[in-house]
Amino acid sequence: VGLLFDMETDDRFEIDYHVRHTVLPRPGNDRQLNDVLARMHANLLDRDRPLWEFHLIEGLSDRRFALYFKVHHAMADGITFGRWIDRSTVTDPKDLSLRPIWAVTEEPEDAEQPDLSYAQIIQDGVKALGGGIRTAIDVSLITAKMVQRRFFDKDDHVALPLSAPRTPINVHTGAARAVSFTAYRLEALRAIGKSQGGTINDVVMTMCDMAVSRYFDEHGTRLKGPLVAYMPVSIRTAESDGRGNLVTLLQVKLASRHEDPLDSLAEVRESIDSAREVFSGASSTAVQYYSLMVALLSLFEELLNLDRLLPPVNNMVISNVPGSRVQRYLRGAESIGVYPVSTLPPLTALNVTACSFAGTMYFGLIAGRTAIPDLDTLTEYLDDAFFALAEATGVSTD
Template identity: 35%
Template sequence: MKRLAMVDDTFLRFESRRQPLHIGMLMLFEPPAGAGKEFPAQVAERLKQSTRAAPPFNQRLVRRGGLHYWEQDDEFDLAHHFVHLSLPQPGRIRELLAMVSRVHGGHLDRAYPLWRIYLIEGLEDGRFAVYLKIHHSVVDGVAGIRMLINMMSTDAEASRQLPPPWEVGTRRSETNPLPIPTRTAGGLSALRSLTREGLKAFTPVLRELRSSFQDFRAKNADLVVGGQAPRCLLNQQVSGTRRFAAQSYATPRMKAVAKAYNATLNDVILAMCGGALRRYLQDLDELPDKPLVAAVPVSVRRDHTALGNEVAFTLAHLATHLDDPAARIVAIKSCMDYNKERIRRLSPAQLVTYASLMLMPGAVNALLGLTPDKALGNIVISHVPGPRQTMYWQGARLSGLYPASLLIDSAALNITIISRHDTVDFGLIACRKTVPHMQRLLEYLEDALTELEGTIK
């Protein structure tokens, strides 16, 4: 029996009926050339032969004396964890997304290890989908993606011999190491090391805070402080029903835009989100005058050989007040460059402290409601690097890897992006009730990219 880390436990304690705190991943696969229509069902049949699960897939939650522990589950019930589904005709992506939306909305049962995997067949284009749902107390997003990649292979033939995902677990694949960052304890270890660094470590933090305050007084548009976000329809209480939307955009297209603006892929992602959200909110006559603010997790890893990682939230505005797409990406890049400049001047521990303090005005406002028209932020936009090579599973080629994250009150939309060598895969999850017709954002993201391409021709 192993006691849960405090940060993992949080995801159990803050979970509620309207706020399930699991995360999901939708994977699309292309069957190998010459495979028949029955290929996905054959894969499902093979997986159903499994009789064992590896950690964390065999860990069951136990509550004793108000504390949570992981205990090895000896009653492996595959039919509970693995589900074979079929889409109704015509089997468009639309039907798939509707199904994943419903499945993602349901709670995982704490009487079982906290995961489920669905194999979904019946897509009209011949592909099939795998949707994994796992509780955030078991794994965080980055580690989850790493885990999934470990379950696949870069070799199509070799991938046919791979055991089911739940038999692989989190064991690191020695034969297939990929440079995917994992998060180790995140903020907590940063705070610990800050304590170790002692009081002198605070000096750079204070210097940055002073400089931020000067920028604030000078109304520097690149400085974004927690609590300056304009409250909008994304800042509502969430229902228990979700809508999931997902689409891939070609990496070369996005990289060409990045290159023209001397920007990063991440800047282009934020510019696409800004453009799409502007239009979406405009349609509903809900666009605030002030720019939307995104909380963007930033990797603060320095040692590129290590797999361990530290993540801090940085705040970026999405320039949704600007009509011109070129002006928008320039403003976003400027804001992100400003953020990165500070990040570079601070150690990971100092950065976490600085970031927390910059969020503080918004957190105080969220608690006390001093300025009800302001929010801590409007949306979380996470960009996670994915595999850089073509991956295979059971002989089928991975053609899309779309994250479905979690929602909490006042954050009714989340966009998580996985960038791969050929496509950048966007996964959007929203409260169905409060964020109407969210799937329109997919089209608006495409339009935003096309607009950006138009500015560099």
Template identity: 35%
Template sequence: MNKLSLLDLAFFVAESEASPKHVGGLMIFKRPVRSAAGFASELYQELLAFDDVQAPFNRIIHFSLTGMPTWQESDAVDLEEHLFYHQLRRGRNGRQELYELVSELHQPMLERSRPLWELHLIDGLSERRFAIYVKMHHASADGVTMVRWAADSLASTASDRELRPLWSVGHGAAARKHKRLEEKMTQSLLGDLAGVGTRLLGIARLAAMLALEGAKLTRNAISLPFVADGNTPLTGQVTAGRQFATASVSMARVKEICARTRSTLNHVALTCLDGALHRYLDDEGVELTRPITIQMPVNLRQEGEHGTGNKIGIIPVELSPPTDDPYVRLRNIGFSLRNVRSMIDGVAPDAIESYTLITGVVAQLAETLGLSERLPPIGNTLVSNIPGPPDFLYLKGAKMEELHPISTLPAGNLLNITLFSYAGQLFFGLIATDELPNLERLGRYAGEAFNELEQSVFDAHQVVS
């Protein structure tokens, strides 16, 4: 029996039919050469046979009137309640139809009377492809953890045909070890006092930084929450119905820009998104006079620390003031991200986690009271970056060509964007409510903004040389 952290609990408290709180992943595979047309359907039947379900995939949430909710392990899990097979029809089996199906599957809440995960095998894609869509409650895992689990369940070579379904691998061992270390610490009064003191000191330091920025005694030292422009189609009351779109660029091209400008992948990706969002908003008749503010998750785990649940903070980040010059936009965003890095390094992780909970509660209260259309949001959208495996992975010889994390929508935001690097490509995954117009166009603009940045950087370096 495992108690939830406050952050994990928050995902249950905030959950509703209109705003479910699970994270997912879409994996697109190409069947092995000379494999039969029934490869994916046979794979589905094989997966059903792996009925020895390991933690955390055998855990059911238990709510109590007298204490915190707890995870309780089930003696048996009926895989037919968690594994599903879909067959796309010929002529309706392209990327757009796949995304429409995944959007439908991503919308419903997971049934709380059983372990909170599902796997959908989608057969019949064009060009000898099939897909696997997995979703799991955010209280069980964050995006980084789910990607690690997915990688653990796949093979590094096409010749390795052993099946290792992610629910049968046993991800709970590392979590239990980490839990025992935590329990050992809580037995020490000095350890408790030190932890509380560090958290309070960090919160006080963070509050002072916010107060100085709010009083304009510092400039761009830290981004303030709830100052983003709420008069855009990106924010408002989250409603049911989802849509999904993607874009991608070569990592070799991204690394070339990074080398020429001494930037990071985050700098380049956010520059592309900033340009794409401004162009998209301009199409929708919205002209911003201040920078777009994003919410950005940061990983708070120590190096080498694994486990289930969540260990993240979410902080606001101002992007670039409006400009038509991609190179200037890149430099502005680099300056903003350096300030964020200084803030994270100067504040204890527990304080950032507390800050995330406080701002999240305020935003969720506005959402619950139906005030998200009238009150300013924490940010205009949420953008996360999940590093993925650098090389191709395989499932019974089938190459995984693409992997797209699909997240949940935070209170007050109608769009969530996930960056993901895998096998030489940088993917942009966009999940939004049906209320957001022209999501596909925004995905296309991200790719075009990268082309513009690349040209601007090359032009600038030609002038210098």
């Protein structure tokens, strides 16, 4: 009835609670930083306070420091977060102004108090009902289109709900987390994709598919079909105000096993095109509702312990977020890396998020520590997948 997503002022706000300071012991290496980040990320945000934390982490070698900003996904998606980074940093290293990231979000416009009269509530309810009916029709059309393409058009690239193979990483994850990071030249990724008529995103998805498939092979897991990944897609428009989360999830069936990495890239590219085609023409609201329905299947599987009876909805999350194209500075300090650390959906113990920044694509892997205790090994396989694709396409990795 128009009363959701309300904003309220926190009269008990304590900046000291949200802004925190950590110092690593010597030698202050990246492994220590990863361990600290994994522990910080494992803890839920306090639901009784504004849903964010900011951590200044000092003690890193080579006079480095890290900034870890943790925010609930309901408040920001990757694009929103990138805008916050841009507003809290500068492009001129001589500019020593300071704009804390928690203070650069748009101020909510002054809104009048909602009209709570019975007449207005009824009117809003009628509007919501009408919109709901239209959305339900659109969602039904999406489902029908998916079934048609899969069973009547024989499009094997379409990923149906509950069609993902069972794997050791589609389990109850628990609270413990592991994180790992790597990075590649953005131009190299672009050149690999372009050489095969594809995009950077096609290459990112293929690299993750190759790495995870190899990881399963090395651990003796035999898959009964191609992996299925959630691929977050922004549905922002020019009219979007830049706040909140405006992302939907597409299910993408990845590649069958191929000796040639270019065959894997071609199959993943076709699967991504099929996923986008299924949702073409549908309203953004309908796409969001369909994605929400599919995501709820995973939640119900987890809550009701149905994962022993039903196949998983998806196997992992692979996301690609655009960031700043130019170097950024914070009071003269150069940003030497922007690594994303995302979230894990129900029954999904792996999320790989890539973020472009100043000519480099930074990958952040987060996993359930029990399901994937050797996450760094998976990161090494991701590196190997990148080099294999580069070699197959003749692209320089220097």
